[in-house]
Amino acid sequence: MLDRCPHRFAPLSDGWIEDGRLICRYHGLGFDGAGVCVSNPHGPPLRGMSIPAWAIHEVHHAIWIWFGDPGQADPELIPDLSYLTAAPATAFSAGMLTGKGNYELFVDNLMDLSHTDYLHPATLGGGAVTKVKPDVVEADDHIEVTWRADDTPPSPLLRKLFPELPAQTDFWQRVRWFAPGVMKLTAATGAAGGAEEQALVNVNAHITTPETATSSHYFFAATRNFKVDDGELNAMIAQKREEIFVTEDKPMLARVQERMGDAEFWSLKPRMLPIDAAPVAVRRRMRKLIEAEAALRSSPRAEVA
Ligand code: FES
Ligand SMILES: [Fe+2]
Numbered sequence: 001m002l003d004r005c006p007h008r009f010a011p012l013s014d015g016w017i018e019d020g021r022l023i024c025r026y027h028g029l030g031f032d033g034a035g036v037c038v039s040n041p042h043g044p045p046l047r048g049m050s051i052p053a054w055a056i057h058e059v060h061h062a063i064w065i066w067f068g069d070p071g072q073a074d075p076e077l078i079p080d081l082s083y084l085t086a087a088p089a090t091a092f093s094a095g096m097l098t099g100k101g102n103y104e105l106f107v108d109n110l111m112d113l114s115h116t117d118y119l120h121p122a123t124l125g126g127g128a129v130t131k132v133k134p135d136v137v138e139a140d141d142h143i144e145v146t147w148r149a150d151d152t153p154p155s156p157l158l159r160k161l162f163p164e165l166p167a168q169t170d171f172w173q174r175v176r177w178f179a180p181g182v183m184k185l186t187a188a189t190g191a192a193g194g195a196e197e198q199a200l201v202n203v204n205a206h207i208t209t210p211e212t213a214t215s216s217h218y219f220f221a222a223t224r225n226f227k228v229d230d231g232e233l234n235a236m237i238a239q240k241r242e243e244i245f246v247t248e249d250k251p252m253l254a255r256v257q258e259r260m261g262d263a264e265f266w267s268l269k270p271r272m273l274p275i276d277a278a279p280v281a282v283r284r285r286m287r288k289l290i291e292a293e294a295a296l297r298s299s300p301r302a303e304v305a
Helices: 081-087 103-111 113-119 156-160 229-260 274-298
Strands: 016-017 021-023 037-038 055-059 061-068 092-100 135-138 143-152 170-176 182-192 200-212 215-224
Touching: 021 037, 081 215, 092 229, 103 170, 103 182, 103 200, 103 215, 103 229, 103 274, 113 170, 113 229, 135 200, 135 274, 143 274, 170 274, 215 229
Parallel strands: none
Antiparallel strands: 016 021, 055 061, 092 215, 135 143, 143 170, 170 182, 182 200, 200 215
């Protein structure tokens, strides 16, 4: 629901739920789940008074909002993140941060993981991603990028966590993007030439939504296939990941946004490199989706709220 009471604009999130109604904390008007005012302690319910309300669906440890006609909300369109709920508590962690930067900058950051070699050289980097070309596959409902580097040293962080890892490993990493900002990141490291089933695999979710035009909410969750009962390792990985993001990615994205100001990304004529194949494919897809939605809205016959 819009977080603003139609009476005197109090935040409805300050209210409480009573008999299925959301009660405004300021003067007590009550609203049902569709946003219609259904009770008024000062007189009869105010007919016709309502606030915008959207369809939501709760699954995969997240609340998904459909900002369109509630009648068209289809939970089948939610990307499959069931690996998050399938993971044991000791192999699952999640968090949320807010940072400066348009949400598309946050998406770019994940669709081009070559940045790990330069922005995170002491932990996630190590040079493997820079050595290989990203392989981009476009499908109707997603865009996927894969990096595969054989016979390469493990990342410094993995080396520290698993000193027993061989000096040379096979490494691959894949990010699958779903519009507008849901990404599934799989990263695997195994002994060079070894069986894939024995690789250490992390499957993570990264979800970004706009807060404003120049700041974003960033939700993340992590699972893994190794030492899944080790709660201490779980906490340590979660803490490390947050530290890396807060001290390295977040300030970089903020400074990129500062340098861009309010300018539209393409208007600044960014020079593209082969590493930009996936981020550019995603930006193009988003442009198409936004244009298609705008065309639908401006069509007089469109049945869109
Ligand atoms: S502001 Fe909500 S009832 Fe007055
Ligand atoms: Fe990063």
